[in-house]
Amino acid sequence: MKIPELQGHVDGMLLAVLSDGPLHGYGMAEELRRRSGGEFDLAEGTIYPALHRLESAGLLTSRWEVVGGRRRRVYALSNSGKAAAVDRRTTWLAFRCAVDAVFGGEALEAG
Amino acid sequence: MPARDPIDAYVSELRSELRVPRWRRRRIVLEVRAHLLDAAEAERAAGVDAGVAAERALARFGFASEHAAQFNRVPRTRSVLLRRTLVPWLAAGVLTSMATATVWAFRPATPATHREALHAAIQHSPRRSVHAAGHAATPGTSPTRRAGAP
Numbered sequence: 066m067k068i069p070e071l072q073g074h075v076d077g078m079l080l081a082v083l084s085d086g087p088l089h090g091y092g093m094a095e096e097l098r099r100r101s102g103g104e105f106d107l108a109e110g111t112i113y114p115a116l117h118r119l120e121s122a123g124l125l126t127s128r129w130e131v132v133g134g135r136r137r138r139v140y141a142l143s144n145s146g147k148a149a150a151v152d153r154r155t156t157w158l159a160f161r162c163a164v165d166a167v168f169g170g171e172a173l174e175a176g
Numbered sequence: 177m178p179a180r181d182p183i184d185a186y187v188s189e190l191r192s193e194l195r196v197p198r199w200r201r202r203r204i205v206l207e208v209r210a211h212l213l214d215a216a217e218a219e220r221a222a223g224v225d226a227g228v229a230a231e232r233a234l235a236r237f238g239f240a241s242e243h244a245a246q247f248n249r250v251p252r253t254r255s256v257l258l259r260r261t262l263v264p265w266l267a268a269g270v271l272t273s274m275a276t277a278t279v280w281a282f283r284p285a286t287p288a289t290h291r292e293a294l295h296a297a298i299q300h301s302p303r304r305s306v307h308a309a310g311h312a313a314t315p316g317t318s319p320t321r322r323a324g325a326p
Contacts, residue, residue: 091215109236109238111246138207
Protein backbone atom coordinates (compact mmCIF):
# COMPACT_ATOMS: atom_id res chain seq x y z
CA MET A 66 0.00 0.00 0.00
CA LYS A 67 1.28 3.45 -0.91
CA ILE A 68 2.65 5.61 1.89
CA PRO A 69 0.14 8.56 1.66
CA GLU A 70 -2.73 6.16 2.24
CA LEU A 71 -1.02 4.61 5.22
CA GLN A 72 0.35 7.69 6.92
CA GLY A 73 -2.93 8.89 8.38
CA HIS A 74 -3.46 5.56 10.09
CA VAL A 75 0.00 5.01 11.57
CA ASP A 76 -0.93 6.40 14.99
CA GLY A 77 -3.98 4.17 15.29
CA MET A 78 -2.05 1.10 14.15
CA LEU A 79 0.73 1.74 16.65
CA LEU A 80 -1.83 2.00 19.44
CA ALA A 81 -3.38 -1.27 18.25
CA VAL A 82 -0.03 -3.07 18.23
CA LEU A 83 0.81 -1.83 21.73
CA SER A 84 -2.57 -3.02 23.01
CA ASP A 85 -1.02 -6.48 23.22
CA GLY A 86 1.86 -5.32 25.40
CA PRO A 87 4.99 -3.11 25.51
CA LEU A 88 7.33 -3.13 22.51
CA HIS A 89 10.33 -1.24 21.14
CA GLY A 90 10.26 0.46 17.77
CA TYR A 91 11.85 -2.30 15.73
CA GLY A 92 9.48 -4.83 17.27
CA MET A 93 6.52 -2.64 16.32
CA ALA A 94 7.71 -2.38 12.73
CA GLU A 95 8.03 -6.16 12.54
CA GLU A 96 4.61 -6.66 14.12
CA LEU A 97 2.95 -4.23 11.69
CA ARG A 98 4.51 -6.09 8.78
CA ARG A 99 3.47 -9.47 10.19
CA ARG A 100 -0.13 -8.50 10.97
CA SER A 101 -0.63 -6.96 7.54
CA GLY A 102 0.85 -9.96 5.77
CA GLY A 103 3.54 -7.74 4.31
CA GLU A 104 0.94 -5.41 2.79
CA PHE A 105 2.01 -2.46 4.94
CA ASP A 106 5.55 -1.59 4.01
CA LEU A 107 5.95 1.99 5.20
CA ALA A 108 9.36 3.50 5.88
CA GLU A 109 10.26 2.15 9.31
CA GLY A 110 11.70 5.45 10.43
CA THR A 111 8.24 7.05 10.35
CA ILE A 112 7.37 5.02 13.43
CA TYR A 113 9.63 7.01 15.76
CA PRO A 114 8.25 10.53 15.23
CA ALA A 115 4.77 8.99 15.61
CA LEU A 116 5.78 7.31 18.87
CA HIS A 117 7.27 10.54 20.20
CA ARG A 118 4.15 12.44 19.20
CA LEU A 119 1.88 9.91 20.92
CA GLU A 120 4.02 10.06 24.03
CA SER A 121 3.97 13.84 23.96
CA ALA A 122 0.17 13.62 23.85
CA GLY A 123 0.18 11.40 26.95
CA LEU A 124 -1.04 8.27 25.17
CA LEU A 125 2.21 6.35 25.64
CA THR A 126 4.87 5.88 28.27
CA SER A 127 8.41 4.72 27.58
CA ARG A 128 11.57 3.63 29.34
CA TRP A 129 15.00 2.27 28.48
CA GLU A 130 15.40 -1.50 28.72
CA VAL A 131 18.16 -3.91 27.77
CA VAL A 132 16.64 -6.31 25.27
CA GLY A 133 18.82 -8.92 23.61
CA GLY A 134 21.95 -7.27 24.97
CA ARG A 135 21.07 -3.92 23.39
CA ARG A 136 19.61 -0.83 25.05
CA ARG A 137 16.22 -0.04 23.54
CA ARG A 138 13.37 2.35 24.23
CA VAL A 139 10.30 0.29 25.09
CA TYR A 140 6.86 1.86 24.73
CA ALA A 141 3.59 1.00 26.43
CA LEU A 142 0.06 2.37 26.42
CA SER A 143 -0.85 4.78 29.19
CA ASN A 144 -4.36 4.71 30.63
CA SER A 145 -5.32 7.43 28.16
CA GLY A 146 -3.66 5.44 25.41
CA LYS A 147 -5.72 2.36 26.20
CA ALA A 148 -8.91 4.38 25.89
CA ALA A 149 -7.64 6.00 22.69
CA ALA A 150 -6.81 2.60 21.20
CA VAL A 151 -10.36 1.40 21.79
CA ASP A 152 -11.78 4.62 20.39
CA ARG A 153 -9.61 4.48 17.23
CA ARG A 154 -10.60 0.86 16.61
CA THR A 155 -14.30 1.64 17.03
CA THR A 156 -14.03 4.61 14.68
CA TRP A 157 -12.14 2.58 12.10
CA LEU A 158 -14.65 -0.29 12.15
CA ALA A 159 -17.52 2.15 11.61
CA PHE A 160 -15.61 3.79 8.77
CA ARG A 161 -14.78 0.46 7.15
CA CYS A 162 -18.38 -0.68 7.42
CA ALA A 163 -19.58 2.49 5.72
CA VAL A 164 -17.00 2.25 2.91
CA ASP A 165 -17.81 -1.40 2.36
CA ALA A 166 -21.47 -0.49 2.04
CA VAL A 167 -20.75 2.25 -0.49
CA PHE A 168 -18.49 0.03 -2.59
CA GLY A 169 -21.04 -2.77 -2.31
CA GLY A 170 -23.89 -0.56 -3.47
CA GLU A 171 -25.72 -1.00 -0.19
CA ALA A 172 -27.34 1.64 2.00
CA LEU A 173 -26.63 1.50 5.71
CA GLU A 174 -29.28 2.52 8.20
CA ALA A 175 -28.67 5.99 9.59
CA GLY A 176 -27.53 6.20 13.21
CA MET B 177 41.08 5.40 4.28
CA PRO B 178 38.51 2.85 5.42
CA ALA B 179 34.94 3.49 4.36
CA ARG B 180 32.71 4.86 7.09
CA ASP B 181 30.10 2.49 8.48
CA PRO B 182 26.87 3.34 6.62
CA ILE B 183 24.78 3.20 9.79
CA ASP B 184 27.17 5.57 11.59
CA ALA B 185 27.04 7.93 8.62
CA TYR B 186 23.24 7.85 8.58
CA VAL B 187 22.98 8.52 12.31
CA SER B 188 25.43 11.42 11.99
CA GLU B 189 23.34 12.92 9.22
CA LEU B 190 20.17 12.56 11.28
CA ARG B 191 21.84 14.13 14.31
CA SER B 192 23.02 17.11 12.30
CA GLU B 193 19.50 17.84 11.02
CA LEU B 194 17.67 17.57 14.34
CA ARG B 195 16.56 20.89 15.87
CA VAL B 196 15.49 19.60 19.27
CA PRO B 197 16.88 19.86 22.82
CA ARG B 198 20.10 17.96 23.44
CA TRP B 199 18.47 15.30 25.64
CA ARG B 200 15.86 14.57 22.95
CA ARG B 201 18.48 14.46 20.24
CA ARG B 202 20.50 11.91 22.22
CA ARG B 203 17.44 9.76 22.78
CA ILE B 204 16.42 9.85 19.11
CA VAL B 205 19.93 8.93 17.95
CA LEU B 206 20.12 6.00 20.38
CA GLU B 207 16.70 4.69 19.35
CA VAL B 208 17.39 4.97 15.65
CA ARG B 209 20.83 3.36 15.93
CA ALA B 210 19.38 0.41 17.91
CA HIS B 211 16.67 -0.05 15.27
CA LEU B 212 19.12 0.00 12.37
CA LEU B 213 21.47 -2.46 14.08
CA ASP B 214 18.53 -4.80 14.76
CA ALA B 215 17.40 -4.55 11.14
CA ALA B 216 20.92 -5.16 9.82
CA GLU B 217 21.33 -8.18 12.10
CA ALA B 218 18.06 -9.62 10.80
CA GLU B 219 19.35 -9.27 7.23
CA ARG B 220 22.64 -10.92 8.12
CA ALA B 221 20.75 -13.74 9.84
CA ALA B 222 19.16 -14.34 6.43
CA GLY B 223 22.65 -14.85 4.98
CA VAL B 224 23.27 -11.38 3.58
CA ASP B 225 26.71 -9.74 3.58
CA ALA B 226 27.26 -7.14 6.35
CA GLY B 227 27.59 -4.19 3.96
CA VAL B 228 24.48 -5.17 2.01
CA ALA B 229 22.59 -5.84 5.25
CA ALA B 230 23.30 -2.31 6.47
CA GLU B 231 22.25 -0.79 3.13
CA ARG B 232 18.98 -2.74 3.14
CA ALA B 233 18.26 -1.70 6.72
CA LEU B 234 18.83 1.94 5.77
CA ALA B 235 16.68 1.66 2.65
CA ARG B 236 13.80 0.28 4.71
CA PHE B 237 14.23 2.96 7.34
CA GLY B 238 13.87 5.93 5.00
CA PHE B 239 15.60 9.28 4.47
CA ALA B 240 17.25 10.91 7.48
CA SER B 241 16.24 14.41 6.41
CA GLU B 242 12.55 13.48 6.22
CA HIS B 243 12.53 11.83 9.64
CA ALA B 244 14.46 14.73 11.16
CA ALA B 245 11.83 17.13 9.83
CA GLN B 246 9.10 15.06 11.47
CA PHE B 247 10.97 14.95 14.77
CA ASN B 248 11.44 18.70 14.66
CA ARG B 249 7.66 19.13 14.43
CA VAL B 250 6.82 16.90 17.42
CA PRO B 251 5.39 19.08 20.19
CA ARG B 252 7.16 19.08 23.47
CA THR B 253 5.77 16.95 26.26
CA ARG B 254 3.41 18.53 28.76
CA SER B 255 5.91 18.04 31.55
CA VAL B 256 8.58 19.91 29.65
CA LEU B 257 6.12 22.68 28.80
CA LEU B 258 5.09 22.87 32.41
CA ARG B 259 8.72 23.07 33.54
CA ARG B 260 9.52 25.76 31.03
CA THR B 261 6.55 27.97 32.00
CA LEU B 262 6.08 27.26 35.70
CA VAL B 263 9.71 27.44 36.77
CA PRO B 264 10.33 30.97 35.42
CA TRP B 265 7.18 32.25 37.12
CA LEU B 266 8.14 30.60 40.42
CA ALA B 267 11.64 32.00 40.17
CA ALA B 268 10.29 35.48 39.48
CA GLY B 269 8.00 35.21 42.50
CA VAL B 270 10.82 34.11 44.79
CA LEU B 271 13.17 36.85 43.58
CA THR B 272 10.47 39.49 43.96
CA SER B 273 9.76 38.33 47.50
CA MET B 274 13.44 38.41 48.38
CA ALA B 275 13.85 41.88 46.92
CA THR B 276 10.80 43.16 48.79
CA ALA B 277 12.04 41.68 52.06
CA THR B 278 15.46 43.25 51.57
CA VAL B 279 14.03 46.69 50.80
CA TRP B 280 11.69 46.47 53.80
CA ALA B 281 14.53 45.50 56.14
CA PHE B 282 16.59 48.55 55.12
CA ARG B 283 13.64 50.92 54.82
CA PRO B 284 13.91 54.57 56.05
CA ALA B 285 12.79 55.53 59.64
CA THR B 286 9.12 55.12 60.46
CA PRO B 287 6.71 58.10 60.51
CA ALA B 288 6.54 57.97 64.36
CA THR B 289 10.30 58.29 64.55
CA HIS B 290 10.09 61.12 62.09
CA ARG B 291 7.57 62.92 64.28
CA GLU B 292 9.80 62.60 67.33
CA ALA B 293 12.79 63.87 65.39
CA LEU B 294 10.78 66.82 64.06
CA HIS B 295 9.45 67.71 67.52
CA ALA B 296 12.96 67.67 68.94
CA ALA B 297 14.15 69.91 66.11
CA ILE B 298 11.35 72.41 66.80
CA GLN B 299 12.11 72.48 70.54
CA HIS B 300 15.68 73.44 69.89
CA SER B 301 15.11 75.73 66.94
CA PRO B 302 16.23 79.45 67.16
CA ARG B 303 12.78 80.68 66.07
CA ARG B 304 11.12 79.25 69.23
CA SER B 305 13.69 81.05 71.48
CA VAL B 306 12.92 84.43 69.81
CA HIS B 307 9.19 83.79 70.20
CA ALA B 308 9.62 83.11 73.96
CA ALA B 309 11.74 86.28 74.35
CA GLY B 310 9.09 88.42 72.64
CA HIS B 311 6.38 87.28 75.08
CA ALA B 312 8.57 88.13 78.17
CA ALA B 313 9.24 91.80 76.99
CA THR B 314 5.55 92.67 76.77
CA PRO B 315 3.97 93.33 80.29
CA GLY B 316 1.20 91.02 81.26
CA THR B 317 1.81 88.86 78.40
CA SER B 318 4.13 86.34 79.98
CA PRO B 319 3.09 83.01 78.79
CA THR B 320 3.44 81.68 82.33
CA ARG B 321 1.14 84.28 83.93
CA ARG B 322 -2.58 83.68 83.84
CA ALA B 323 -5.05 86.40 83.20
CA GLY B 324 -6.25 88.03 86.40
CA ALA B 325 -3.53 86.58 88.55
CA PRO B 326 -1.69 88.88 91.05
